[in-house]
Amino acid sequence: xxxxxxxxxxxxxxxxxxxxxxxxxxxxxxxxxxxxxxxxxxxxxxxxxxxxxxxxxxxxxxxxxxxxxxxxxxxxxxxxxxxxxxxxxxxxxxxxxxxxxxxxxxxxxxxxxxxxxxxxxxxxxxxxxxxxxxxxxxxxxxxxxxxxxxxxxxxxxxxxxxxxxxxxxxxxxxxxxxxxxxxxxxxxxxxxxxxxxxxxxxxxxxxxxxxxxxxxxxxxxxxxxxxxxxxxxxxxxxxxxxxxxxxxxxxxxxxxxxxxxxxxxxxxxxxxxxxxxxxxxxxxxxxxxxxxxxxxxxxxxxxxxxxxxxxxxxxxxxxxxxxxxxxxxxxxxxxxxxxxxxxxxxxxxxxxxxxxxxxxxxxxx
Amino acid sequence: xxxxxxxxxxxxxxxxxxxxxxxxxxxxxxxxxxxxxxxxxxxxxxxxxxxxxxxxxxxxxxxxxxxxxxxxxxxxxxxxxxxxxxxxxxxxxxxxxxxxxxxxxxxxxxxxxxxxxxxxxxxxxxxxxxxxxxxxxxxxxxxxxxxxxxxxxxxxxxxxxxxxxxxxxxxxxxxxxxxxxxxxxxxxxxxxxxxxxxxxxxxxxxxxxxxxxxxxxxxxxxxxxxxxxxxxxxxxxxxxxxxxxxxxxxxxxxxxxxxxxxxxxxxxxxxxxxxxxxxxxxxxxxxxxxxxxxxxxxxxxxxxxxxxxxxxxxxxxxxxxxxxxxxxxxxxxxxxxxxxxxxxxxxxxxxxxxxxxxxxxxxxx
DNA sequence: CTGAAAGCGCTTACAG
DNA sequence: CTGAAAGCGCTTACAG
Numbered sequence: 001x002x003x004x005x006x007x008x009x010x011x012x013x014x015x016x017x018x019x020x021x022x023x024x025x026x027x028x029x030x031x032x033x034x035x036x037x038x039x040x041x042x043x044x045x046x047x048x049x050x051x052x053x054x055x056x057x058x059x060x061x062x063x064x065x066x067x068x069x070x071x072x073x074x075x076x077x078x079x080x081x082x083x084x085x086x087x088x089x090x091x092x093x094x095x096x097x098x099x100x101x102x103x104x105x106x107x108x109x110x111x112x113x114x115x116x117x118x119x120x121x122x123x124x125x126x127x128x129x130x131x132x133x134x135x136x137x138x139x140x141x142x143x144x145x146x147x148x149x150x151x152x153x154x155x156x157x158x159x160x161x162x163x164x165x166x167x168x169x170x171x172x173x174x175x176x177x178x179x180x181x182x183x184x185x186x187x188x189x190x191x192x193x194x195x196x197x198x199x200x201x202x203x204x205x206x207x208x209x210x211x212x213x214x215x216x217x218x219x220x221x222x223x224x225x226x227x228x229x230x231x232x233x234x235x236x237x238x239x240x241x242x243x244x245x246x247x248x249x250x251x252x253x254x255x256x257x258x259x260x261x262x263x264x265x266x267x268x269x270x271x272x273x274x275x276x277x278x279x280x281x282x283x284x285x286x287x288x289x290x291x292x293x294x295x296x297x298x299x300x301x302x303x304x305x306x307x308x309x310x311x312x313x314x315x316x317x318x319x320x321x322x323x324x325x326x327x328x329x330x331x332x333x334x335x336x337x338x339x340x341x342x343x344x345x346x347x348x349x350x351x352x353x354x355x356x357x358x359x360x361x362x363x364x365x
Numbered sequence: 366x367x368x369x370x371x372x373x374x375x376x377x378x379x380x381x382x383x384x385x386x387x388x389x390x391x392x393x394x395x396x397x398x399x400x401x402x403x404x405x406x407x408x409x410x411x412x413x414x415x416x417x418x419x420x421x422x423x424x425x426x427x428x429x430x431x432x433x434x435x436x437x438x439x440x441x442x443x444x445x446x447x448x449x450x451x452x453x454x455x456x457x458x459x460x461x462x463x464x465x466x467x468x469x470x471x472x473x474x475x476x477x478x479x480x481x482x483x484x485x486x487x488x489x490x491x492x493x494x495x496x497x498x499x500x501x502x503x504x505x506x507x508x509x510x511x512x513x514x515x516x517x518x519x520x521x522x523x524x525x526x527x528x529x530x531x532x533x534x535x536x537x538x539x540x541x542x543x544x545x546x547x548x549x550x551x552x553x554x555x556x557x558x559x560x561x562x563x564x565x566x567x568x569x570x571x572x573x574x575x576x577x578x579x580x581x582x583x584x585x586x587x588x589x590x591x592x593x594x595x596x597x598x599x600x601x602x603x604x605x606x607x608x609x610x611x612x613x614x615x616x617x618x619x620x621x622x623x624x625x626x627x628x629x630x631x632x633x634x635x636x637x638x639x640x641x642x643x644x645x646x647x648x649x650x651x652x653x654x655x656x657x658x659x660x661x662x663x664x665x666x667x668x669x670x671x672x673x674x675x676x677x678x679x680x681x682x683x684x685x686x687x688x689x690x691x692x693x694x695x696x697x698x699x700x701x702x703x704x705x706x707x708x709x710x711x712x713x714x715x716x717x718x719x720x721x722x723x724x725x726x727x728x729x730x
Numbered sequence: 731c732t733g734a735a736a737g738c739g740c741t742t743a744c745a746g
Numbered sequence: 747c748t749g750a751a752a753g754c755g756c757t758t759a760c761a762g
Contacts, residue, residue, distance in 0.1 A: 012493070012517050014755055025733050030757065043731060058515065063494040064438060065755035067429035068738045075475065075495065087461055089658075096452055099478050108495065110440065110475045113464050128377070129428040129739090130440065130473070150423065152377050235661070267662045274664045274714075293454070296600065297659045299635045349639075379739055390749050395741065408747060430739035433754045494755090 013057035021053035022046070029054070034061050067129065075108050076320060077131035079123055079139070082113045084234060088264065089292035090309065091137060094158060097313020098135060104314075105321055120145035127153040133320040136160065136167070140202075154323035156316045161203050168319050169338040170312050174204060174289075177305035177343035178211025178259070179218075181287055184303075184345055185257045186219045189354045190285060194255035196231035196241050196265055204233075208261055208289060227255065231265050238268025246276055254284055257351065263288035263295045266302055270350075281352035291346050300349035308341050315339070378422035386418035387411070394419070399426050432494065440473050441685060442496035444488055444504070447478045449599065454629065454657035455674065456502060459523060462678020463500060469679075470686055485510035492518040498685040501525065501532070505567075519688035521681045526568050533684050534703040535677050539569060539654075542670035542708035543576025543624070544583075546652055549668075549710055550622045551584045554719045555650060559620035561596035561606050561630055569598075573626055573654060592620065596630050603633025611641055619649055622716065628653035628660045631667055635715075646717035656711050665714035673706050680704070 015026040015033075022029065024046060032050045053059075067073040078098060080091055087095075102109045112126050117140040126134060127150045136157040146164045149155065160169045185193055195212050198205030209228070216223055226249075231241030238260060260266035266288030273280055280286050280300060288295055291306035319339075380391040380398075387394065389411060397415045418424075432438040443463060445456055452460075467474045477491050482505040491499060492515045501522040511529045514520065520532045528534065550558055560577050563570030574593070581588055591614075596606035603625060625631035631653030638645055645651050645665060653660055656671035684704075 012515060016755080026756085027733060027758095028731090031732090034757085046731085058489070060490060060493040060515075062433070062755050064429045064432035065494070065738090066757075068427070068433055068740085068755080069757040071738080073429060073495075082461075082464070085461070085465075087457060087464075092452060092457055096447075096450070099447075099452075099476060100450075103478060108475050108477060110473050111464065112473060113468060124423070125425060128425040129430070130438075150377060150425075270664050271661075271666070280664075293451075294658070294662050297632045297662045299632075299639050299663050301636070381739080391740085392742095392749060393747090396748090399741085411747085427739050430754090431741075433739080433756085434741040436754080 012062065013054075013059045014062070015059070017057055018050065018054045018059050021057060022049040024050060033059065034066075072324075073130060073132050074106060075110050075131050076102055076317060077110050077112055077126050077134040078137060079112045079114060079126065079134055080137040081116055081140075084236075088233070089294050090233075090262070090264075090290055093290075093292055093309035094137060094313040094316075097310035097315075098317055099313075100310065101314035101317030105317060107317065107321070117141055120148050124148065124150050133324050135316045135320060138204075139164070154320055156320045156323070158312055158316055159204065163338070166336075168323070168336045170316055170319070170341065171338050172307045172312065172341040173343050174207040174305075174307075175211040175214070177289065177307070177345075178208040179215045180211075180343075180345050181289070181303075181305050182212050182215035182259055183218065184347070185259065185285065185287065185351065186215065186221070188257075188285065188351055190257040191219075191221055192224075192255045192257075193227065194245065194258045195228045196238060196245075196258060196260045196269060197228055198261040198265075199230070199232055205261060212259060231261060231268075233262050233264055235264050235268040235271070238265035239272040240268070241265075242269045242272035243275075246272065251276070251278070254278065257285040257287065260286065260288050263290045263292045263302060263304055266304070266350075267294050267298060270298055281350055285351040287351060295346070295348070298350070303348045303351040304346050306344045306346045308343070312341055315341075377427065378419075378424045379427070380424070382422055383415065383419045383424050386422060387414040389415060398424065399431075437689075438495060438497050439471060440475050440496050441467055441682060442475050442477055442491050442499040443502060444477045444479060444491065444499055445502040446481055446505075453598075454659050455598075455627070455655055458655075458657055458674035459502060459678040459681075462675035462680075463682055464678075465675070466679035466682030470682060472682065472686070482506055485513050489513065489515050498689050500681045500685060503569075504529070519685055521685045521688070523677055523681055524569065528703070531701075533688070533701050535681055535684070535706065536703050537672045537677065537706040538708050539572040539670075539672075540576040540579070542654065542672070542710075543573040544580045545576075545708075545710050546654070546668075546670050547577050547580035547624055548583065549712070550624065550650060550652065550716065551580065551586070553622075553650065553716055555622040556584075556586055557589075557620045557622075558592065559610065559623045560593045561603060561610075561623060561625045561634060562593055563626040563630075564595070564597055570626060577624060596626060596633075598627050598629055600629050600633040600636070603630035604637040605633070606630075607634045607637035608640075611637065616641070616643070619643065622650035622652065625651065625653050628655045628657045628667060628669055631669070631715075632659050632663060635663055646715055650716040652716055660711070660713070663715070668713045668716040669711050671709045671711045673708070677706055680706075 015029050019026040019029040029050050032047050033054055098109055110131055133154040138159045139157055140161050143165050155167045157167050157169045159171055197209050213223055229241050229245050231237045258269055260269050266286055269286055288302045288304040291304045295302040295304045380394050384391040384394040394415050397412050398419055463474055475496055498519040503524045504522055505526045508530050522532050522534045524536055525534045562574050578588055594606050594610050596602045623634055625634050631651055634651055653667045653669040656669045660667040660669045
């Protein structure tokens with residue numbers, strides 16, 4: 001196809017076009033423009049002519065052709081479930097990290113959204129050459145389902161619900177975070193602490209609940225089952241659960257503090273409290289978990305537990321690329337040991353501080 | 366390569382593998398498995414054998430090879446600037462819409478993040494076959510810069526700062542939204558209305574400011590330049606601007622209402638007011654713009670102007686695909702007329718309602 | 731230092 | 747109804 005015809009058809013210039021313009025073969029052009037290894041094999045004069053021709057024609061190597069030849073698309077896939085039709089804030093933070101990591105490594109990221117995790121074959125269908133590997137965001141997959149996934153693309157998971165064969169799992173020390181947070185609430189003088197917890201069967205829910213119970217035990221505060229109410233990870237879940245709890249327990253039995261399973265839940269909780277005319281933190285302290293953007297957009301801002309979600313996203317990319325370069329591991333392999341990221345208390349205005357001068361008993365002294 | 370060797374190398378099965386297993390040519394397999402047009406050209410028995418073989422081998426058409434042959438990757442690119450290292454809430458809403466639209470049309474989406482809009486050649490480098498077209502999110506590009514973009518991939522913009530040659534621009538009726546919002550504030554009895562505005566030179570800032578001024582004029586309220594303070598589109602910008610305004614004007618000169626250029630700015634404004642011990646809406650009403658998630662995570666929730674950001678994201682996908690199928694338009698073409706989406710007032714608790722029974726003068730009666 | 735050849739895995743006319 | 751051939755645009759050995 002002539003250059004003119006190509007322009008008519010609005011096609012991008014090819015290596016052959018560049019070669020022709022520079023009076024060399026497409027191959028020589030390839031070596032100069034894209035070859036890392038053989039970049040010095042070309043004579044300087046030829047080299048310059050090729051580079052000039054490429055610039056003039058605005059040559060860009062076609063990614064599909066290159067991928068076909070090299071078996072690398074330089075694209076990372078991200079599989080995430082959209083709940084309630086919305087990407088949540090947790091994902092936004094992780095995603096920021098993944099994008100950073102990808103950019104640093106010359107990769108781009110493609111998103112695959114799923115209605116739920118029930119259909120593992122949809123995951124398999126993503127591994128068709130569009131991506132080199134896949135990051136699973138908080139997957140609710142069984143080990144069995146993972147075995148049916150193709151083994152020519154590596155997988156890395158963030159906050160997987162259970163160990164997955166051959167899939168590296170990045171998690172954070174949620175139990176510790178919940179423990180530290182509740183211990184902090186106790187240190188502020190609170191003893192009657194309501195926990196709006198997540199759905200059962202979710203590892204995140206369970207770890208946070210266990211951290212709550214351990215902190216109570218450490219302070220010798222007896223566990224009161226009526227102070228645990230099932231909510232969930234969304235704003236709606238938080239506001240509904242809080243409203244129901246208030247209706248049941250009555251306003252006179254207000255807890256001193258509320259530990260919500262995540263920031264979204266805490267936002268809903270704040271909403272329900274505001275509607276009931278209950279002030280935060282004057283009447284009751286509220287805390288969340290995750291330290292997503294939502295924790296800084298509430299007024300008062302939320303005391304919460306910071307998960308290093310961006311760092312985890314970046315790390316997921318690095319691990320994926322490492323696996324890609326190592327070659328396949330095989331889904332018959334045992335789950336690699338998870339990588340656990342530390343968490344950190346983020347103290348903000350939603351928790352009432354003890355009045356100055358008042359001596360507060362150390363919870364675990 | 367034999368099937369065994371392929372397994373060893375962890376390669377996916379190819380059309381040739383499927384053909385071999387079914388005793389037909391790769392071509393026949395292609396017609397059955399991927400051919401839309403010629404799906405009935407194959408004899409039923411052959412057909413079944415091919416389908417069975419494909420299932421057994423877990424065949425997936427290689428996307429890179431298919432893209433090379435068809436010139437379609439079935440992937441949409443999204444170009445967005447990350448400010449302050451973070452994707453903002455505006456983008457999250459638009460992105461949700463794009464993902465929905467993409468999923469409905471069998472497309473996936475790839476994100477390209479930019480540090481700023483100064484380097485149009487980076488945009489060009491995305492159009493290398495990885496994507497079929499590009500959606501520009503709030504681009505700050507000159508018409509000149511757009512002319513240097515390749516014309517073998519279509520572009521669609523959301524909230525472009527100026528008309529872009531050959532690029533469809535989706536915008537919303539921001540001026541009208543600001544007018545309606547400020548008229549509403551006036552209808553609630555407010556006359557002294559502070560506007561925390563956006564940076565100059567940004568079309569969004571200017572349209573909102575103009576809407577504000579038109580609403581004042583319609584109610585015969587004289588424009589007071591000391592009631593406009595430059596803030597910006599972020600939480601920090603809002604809180605800084607509000608703090609400075611309070612320091613300058615003094616607490617005795619509090620406005621009756623504050624119209625913030627967007628929700629993020631309003632969150633910052635609420636923060637500054639809370640720190641100063643000023644109650645919302647008892648002491649002052651506050652309103653935002655955009656109706657992002659942040660508008661529902663503040664206490665009290667924000668009165669704001671709803672932009673149909675998700676619908677706009679979905680539409681961007683549809684328009685892009687339409688252009689893709691029509692064939693190229695050429696960057697010499699004049700900017701197509703923009704598509705303007707309607708906006709809608711979202712009334713929430715952050716604006717004080719007039720006491721019941723009190724008669725409020727209609728602002729434009 | 732340079733080019734002709736083969737191959738990546740698919741699709742699209744074109745023959746039979 | 748089915749297959750052999752050519753081509754998409756690149757890279758990777760292999761000759762000269």
